[in-house]
Amino acid sequence: MKLHFIAIGGSAMHSLALALHEKQHSITGSDDAIYEPSKSALENEGLLPNRNGWFPEKITEELDAVILGMHAKKDNPELEKARELNLKIYSYPEFLFELSKEKTRVVIGGSHGKTTITAMILHVMHYHGREIDYMLGAPVKGIDKTLRLSNEADFILIEGDEYPSSPIDLRPKFHLYQPNIALLSGIAWDHINVFPTFEHYVEQFQIFISEIVKGGILVYNEEDETLKSLVENTENQIRKHPYHTPEYHVEDGSAILETTEGEMPLEIFGKHNMNNLAGAKWISQHMGIDEDDFYEAIMEFEGASRRLEKIFESDSAVIFKDFAHSPSKVKASTKAVKEQYPDRKIIACLELHTFSSLNAEFIEQYKNTLKEADETIVFYSPEAMAQKQMSSISVKEIKNAFNEPGLEVIASTSVLQEVLGAKDFKNTVLLFMSSGTFGGLDLEEVKQLF
Structure with missing residues (x-):
């Protein structure tokens, strides 16, 4: 396909552009400012725009679609040209869904912990040689890309945040993925500029739960009372798996997890990370990793980048x-x-x-x-x-x-x-x-x- 990215310099946008370029799609893009590491990554693959700015002449009827980044404005001249030509316009999450329609979509959401939980699951999969597709919201130690798209993988693991999808589609990103398997780590009011009240913010998670495919699975942190209430009251016909913080203690500066197989030292620490681990274990099991294999792998997990x-x-x-x-x-x-x-x-x-x-x-x-x-x-x-x-x-x-x-x-x-x-x-x-x-x-x- 011939695809044009409006605001190609964004963290997620440039990763998607590179992944599609690798799959032999024809990619062009524009942005008014591109910073590192996006700039070098795009330049290395010949995708860096010659000049910063917006150029409506790049938008032609030859394009199969335009992908619109959140950095662009509603009155972006390239966007206006695409609308004039009646071209198909996707937000980033919309296009990611299109690419993963035939896969089992595993979406990790919640106000906190989603990057760490996603990183834990991905670490476990890589440790055991399981090839899956994925989308990460931030770089993870030991993983050289934040996005992997393949034709072979049955699963795609997506970090799903509640921020708007694009300037013309203010739906939260995680509303668009329609997960087969989902996790919610908890609800704590954030993004006041987008969700001015706590009630409005909570509603986004209620909608997310309703968008899980019928018969799908929701793993959720039962220690969060607001979340627990949403899950218990949903009318969506899904399987529900609660999790809670496992028993652990600190010994000689290390966190020791108490498991059925005995005590297990970890590289990570803190109650919130023990809670994250419990959620990651459930998801990994739903993706085919048994409990013992999960524990074997997680012992070596050192944490997501920029998290403690x-x-x-x-x-x-x-x-x-x-x-x-x-x-x-x-x-x-x-x-x-x-x-x-x-x-x-x-x-x-x-x-x-x-x-x-x-x-x-x-x-x-x-x-x-x-x-x-x-x-x-x-x-x-x-x-x-x-x-x-x-x-x-x-x-x-x-x-x-x-x-x-x-x-x-x-x-x-x-x-x-x-x-x-x-x-x-x-x-x-x-x-x-x-x-x-x-x-x-x-x-x-x-x-x-x-």
């Missing part, structure tokens, strides 16, 4: 970098580190970077999320807020929201560097949590402080 990633360790100190940014993730990550290192001082450093976290109304959701830490820092960038065209938020509002005595609120990267430089890191764990970069903080310089 250890970036430095000495005899007396450790630094973790974590993608946590929503309230539930911040709370889970901080608690996991404290549980793993009960005798060490925990310094938690959180960046408010997303639209939700910088919203004066939503920020109340962060109350007590850092209570497991001994010292706490919250960083935010007034410049970033201005760029997002958001109303300013005061230091007092942030301190009141977190309800954390001694909280340091910092609005300058240089000041953050100075504050860290003045701290005593003996017998300490420093936890950085953000989906951003703390305004360009040089973590290599931070390591030099230890």
Whole structure:
């Protein structure tokens, strides 16, 4: 097929373009800005546009379809030309569904943990030599691509998020996959710019459950009361498999899982990851991996990229970098580190970077999320807020929201560097949590402080 990608530089979009190019489809694309690693990946395969920008002349009747990325605007000139020509226009998830209609679709959803659960399942499959197709929302250690499409694989494993599909289709992505097998890890309000109320957000998961194919399977975290209620009250005729956090304990700095075959040491840690593991085990079993084989493989799983990633360790100190940014993730990550290192001082450093976290109304959701830490820092960038065209938020509002005595609120990267430089890191764990970069903080310089 001849396919054109509008906003080809996106993380998911460029991965799909590369995968289709590999399958001998004719691919073109445009974008107004393309950054690394997408830029080099596209350039290496001859798919990098000659110039940044939008060029309606690229849209011709010879195209079989146009794939529209979320980065584009509703009035994109290439999109308008495609509509004039009555070309078929797909969002990313729509096209992925078209490519996987004949496969068993396994979709991992939930407000938290979906990347880790997807990575766990994929690790187990690769460990046992099972070739499956997959779509990951973020890079995973040991996996060189975030998307694999083949003609041979019976299963496709998809990380399904609730963010809108495209500028002209605001349905959450995971509504479009129609899974045969699905998992939901839990519901914690996020994306306030898209779902202004908790009720509206919960409704998206209700719809997702209703879209599971009749007779399909839903694996769900029964410890989440909101989710449990949705599952118990659905009218969709599906098989339901609840899971919960398994028994485990921490011994000599390692998480030990208690199984029917005895105690099993793991590379990962934290209650939230033990819960993720339980869900991944159920899904793996539905994909043909028995319990013993799952445990054998999962012992070697080191975690998804950017999820509690250890970036430095000495005899007396450790630094973790974590993608946590929503309230539930911040709370889970901080608690996991404290549980793993009960005798060490925990310094938690959180960046408010997303639209939700910088919203004066939503920020109340962060109350007590850092209570497991001994010292706490919250960083935010007034410049970033201005760029997002958001109303300013005061230091007092942030301190009141977190309800954390001694909280340091910092609005300058240089000041953050100075504050860290003045701290005593003996017998300490420093936890950085953000989906951003703390305004360009040089973590290599931070390591030099230890």
